[in-house]
Amino acid sequence: MSTTELHVHNPVEDLLRQDRVPTIWCPGCGIGTTVNSFAHALLGQQINLQKTAIVSGIGCSGRVSGYMNLDSFHTTHGRAIPFATGLKLANPELTVIVYSGDGDLTSIGGNHLIHAARRNMDIMVVCVNNMIYAMTGGQAAATTPGASNSTTTPYGAFEPELNMAQLVDAAGACFVARWTAFHVMQLERTMAKALKKKGFRFIEILSPCPTYYQRKNNMGDALAAMVDYKKRSKIKNGCPTWETALEPGGEIVVGEFVDREREDYLTRMRRQLGSHYSEFPPQPEEQESEGCEKEC
Amino acid sequence: MKADQRCVMTGTHFINGDAACCEGALSAGARFAAGYPITPSTEIVERFAARAPQVGGLFIQMEDELASSIAIQGMVWGGQKSFTVTSGPGYSLMMEHIGLAAISETPCVFVDVQRGGPSTGLPTLPAQGDMMQARFGSHGDYVTIAICPNSPQECYDLTVKCFNLAEKFRVPVMFMMDECVGHMTEKVVIPPAEEIDLYPRRHASKPPGEFQLFEAGEELVPEMAHAGEGYKLYVTGLTHDKRGYPALNPAAQRELVGRLFEKIRRAQDELTMVEAEGLEDADVVVVSYGITSRVAQKAIQAARDKGLKVGKLRLICVWPFPEKLIRELAGKVKALVMPELNMGQVVLELERCAGGQCKVIGVPHPGGTVHKPVEILEAIERGAR
Amino acid sequence: MLKELRIAGFGGQGVILAAHILGRAVSIHEGGYATMTQNYGPEARGGAASAALVVSDQPVLYPYAVSLDVLVAMSSEAYTRFVPEVREGGMLLVEEDLVPLDQKAQHLRVYGIPATRLAEELGKKMVLNVIMVGFFCAITGIVVRDAAMKSVKDAVPARFLDLNLKAFERGYEYGVELLAKGPAKGEQQMAVPQEAEV
Structure with missing residues (x-):
């Protein structure tokens, strides 16, 4: 019997900063699962990774940017989108992805989410929705459904929850989708598709938070969450977003809801400005040799 | 390096301080800006919105000052020079991102055309009530540079200076105008481009792999690289090490914050501008x-x-x-x-x-x-x- | 030599541009110093519009005009609001069809011009501000005619240049004639009622 040296190469290894592993995420957390799908989507699409930047806000999902071996920007709470906007405008060659959480993107950063969608800014936003503020210890978020318990709603939440898909659809996003951490293959395909699209793209991923959301609401462990997602999810591509609200215990509508063509910000700007806009090529380098002197 | 003549409106003008500040930014090489309208600073971005596209740049009017003050930092890491412009209430909203620019050493300029406060105060009348805010406004310990012009001519000259200082020290520079100089119209002479000295962004001298984003040399100011250049940057508002990786411990805090203070402290003589x-x-x-x-x-x-x-x-x-x-x-x-x-x-x-x-x-x-x-x-x- | 001036009227009369033309003339074409400031109110239209100029042969330090050597008033409201700022013995230039005077003008040297009517005669009411600029130059001598005309050229679009230069000339001539036919400088050129109209 011969022994073979076994080298296990994780296919997405090169896309992760190996020197930053292990992550801060809890066992059973869904964020890492989404990152895996994201990494596969990036690799599968032959995106120029040298020209790809990832921007996050603050929170558990806000740490994604720092684990990706891309140009990574970990900004302030809620402000990943305006940072990404500046980055994209300054260098339109870049593929810019915002990866952050529900609290970060919809609550403190809600205004930016609306306006980036309205502008159809050419960025892709991935929102990991764990329905709670996890990094700070399990407080209620704008996405916390129904009467859920959290540390700031000890008697159950009583604010209605936000439907992100409907919000960004109304604001003008050109691509809106939702999956759960259970739908890894579908998620990868959707991400791949979104990566190739121009304009404001929004992907929501429901993800278990066993440490806070699941535990506080007696929903069992991460595996139980997967079983729950599987049981409750219903794929409805093209579903009107007003029919995609996440009712507690109800159906989880998943799929690609919106996929439309709309002029993105920079394209529209150039069209509108017309001759008022002048390209600005770099100044020609000073000529070092005096060219044709020999010949002339 | 010298200013790019395509951006410089050389000549003798009779313009107000706001317009002069805009021309200063363009002369300094800023072709990108983000802002939110607020009296008495709005004339700066109005002019910039008209002028920037002529030189391949743009002004984006963001949804608020929080967005503006961080969009400009995205622009800087995307390889441009950038600035934002505001007044009292908007300046208050920008405080968090002054801290971000300080810790991430993002060279950019914040223009505050000061008006009477607190709160909405006196939108169309002058004050100098934001001076302590310029120094201490964002939370945590940091230092910035704050420059005060007293005429439209200086609104031009010193705006150029602000951008140069921002690049040299990699700090957010506060340009503390006031309503009076902003709205005052006087003669402003804009020199030919070849007479305007610009401090070039000090770009990474080492290749990806060897370059460490926050490794500072003798002068304590690190070199910079931009997104899309293959450096796999890691920029965070967390306390970080030389690679830019989060380092949440007292030693890293001491090293980083210590350096941020020291790089300015040791330039005290150069920054004594009187x-x-x-x-x-x-x-x-x-x-x-x-x-x-x-x-x-x-x-x-x-x-x-x-x-x-x-x-x-x-x-x-x-x-x-x-x-x-x-x-x-x-x-x-x-x-x-x-x-x-x-x-x-x-x-x-x-x-x-x-x-x-x-x-x-x-x-x-x-x-x-x-x-x-x-x-x-x-x-x-x-x-x- | 330091002079404090104010041009005031209602929105749409072009008072800001008039002040701009004069300030530019002094600081660019005469090599002197001029500082222009404006009053800003929350109203975008209507109300009093006004701009002040401090002109000098030395750099201007204090930016605001506080004791006016000359007030150019182009509306009744502007007159009422700003005439108290004119120093004793200062000059008051008015759009005479629009500004009814009262005893507040008593100790001032007052010169009137029907600028709106003259502008209408030239075919465009909007040039009344440039007529006023010409009139101002002739009466006060604070800004040299040639410099002011150069400044008009800088300030107006090419297609309106002839019209504006004509307007300047018209105002200037009117001022020269007024000075020539009227009593010696220093006396009032318009009848001022001795009592305020209640």
Whole structure:
């Protein structure tokens, strides 16, 4: 019997900063699962990774940017989108992805989410929705459904929850989708598709938070969450977003809801400005040799 | 390096301070800006919105000042020079991102055209009430540079200077205008591009793999690389190590914050930017900044007409405060007089640096207009007694 | 030599541009110094519009005009609001069809011109501000005619240049004639009622 040296190469290894592993995420957390799908989507699409930047806000999902071996920007709470906007405008060659959480993107950063969608800014936003503020210890978020318990709603939440898909659809996003951490293959395909699209793209991923959301609401462990997602999810591509609200215990509508063509910000700007806009090529380098002197 | 002539509106103009500031930014090579309209700063971005596309740039009007103040940092990491423009209420909203620019060493310029406050205050009238905010407004410990112009000409010249300082020290630079200089129209001479010196962004000299984003050399200011250049940057608002990786421990905090302070502290002499006159035999020196320095000059002339020995020290760079200069001066004079359009802000620093060696007389003013020269004259006379 | 001036009227009369033309003339074409400031109110239209100029042969230190040497008033409201700022013995130039005077003008040297009517005669009411600029130059001598005309050229679009230069000339001539036919400088050129109209 011969022994073979076994080298296990994780296919997405090169896309992760190996020197930053292990992550801060809890066992059973869904964020890492989404990152895996994201990494596969990036690799599968032959995106120029040298020209790809990832921007996050603050929170558990806000740490994604720092684990990706891309140009990574970990900004302030809620402000990943305006940072990404500046980055994209300054260098339109870049593929810019915002990866952050529900609290970060919809609550403190809600205004930016609306306006980036309205502008159809050419960025892709991935929102990991764990329905709670996890990094700070399990407080209620704008996405916390129904009467859920959290540390700031000890008697159950009583604010209605936000439907992100409907919000960004109304604001003008050109691509809106939702999956759960259970739908890894579908998620990868959707991400791949979104990566190739121009304009404001929004992907929501429901993800278990066993440490806070699941535990506080007696929903069992991460595996139980997967079983729950599987049981409750219903794929409805093209579903009107007003029919995609996440009712507690109800159906989880998943799929690609919106996929439309709309002029993105920079394209529209150039069209509108017309001759008022002048390209600005770099100044020609000073000529070092005096060219044709020999010949002339 | 020299300014790009395509961006420089060389010539003699009769324009206001806001317009001059916009031209200064363009001359300095800023072709991108983000902002949110607010009186009395709006004219800067209105002009920029018209001018920038002509040179391949753009102005984006963001949804608020929080967005503006971080969009510009995205622009900088995307490889551009950028700035944002605001006034009091908007400046308050920008505070968080001044801290981000400080810790991530993002070179950018924040223009604050100061108006009367607190809150909505006096939107169309001048004040200098944001001076302490410019120094201490964001949470945590950091240092910035704050520059105060006193004329439209300086709104041009010093805007260029702000961008140069931002690049040199990799800090957010505060350009502290006020409504009076912003809306005041005077002659502004814009020199030919080849006479405008720009401090180039110091780009990474090592290739990806070897380059460490926050590794600083002798001068304590790291080199910079941009997104899309293959460096796999890691920029975070968390305390970080030389690679930019989060390092949440006291040692990393000491090293990072220590360096951020030290890079400015050791440039104190270079950043002592003043206009001084008649200090040699002065009994009283009027220390002032911004628009107030012009009114102070009038009071100084009146005091000299009365036979008093009065010197002038005008601070062009207020932060960092010219501590050494003030200490020396305080040992030689009877009194330092500081008029300012607030109820006494920078005078606290003046008092601290004077260290009891001489009288320090503040001439507070709640803003809405400038001092009457006689108010400053009275303080000079008190100081001379 | 330091002079404090204010041009005031209602929105749409072009008072800001008039001040701009004069300030530019002094600081660019005469090599002197001029500082222009404006009053800003929350109203975007209507109300009093005004701009002040401090002109000098030395750099201007104090930016605001506080004791006016000359007030150019182009509306009744502007007159009422700003005439108290004119120094004793200062000059008051008015759009005489629009500004009814009262005893507040008593100690001032007052010169009137029907600028709106003259502008209408030239075919465009909007040039009344440039007529006023010409009139101002002739009466006060604070800004040299040639410099002011150069400044008009800088300030107006090419297609309106002839019209504006004509307007300037018209105002200037009117001022020269007024000075020539009227009593010696220093006396009032318009009848001022001795009592205020209640």
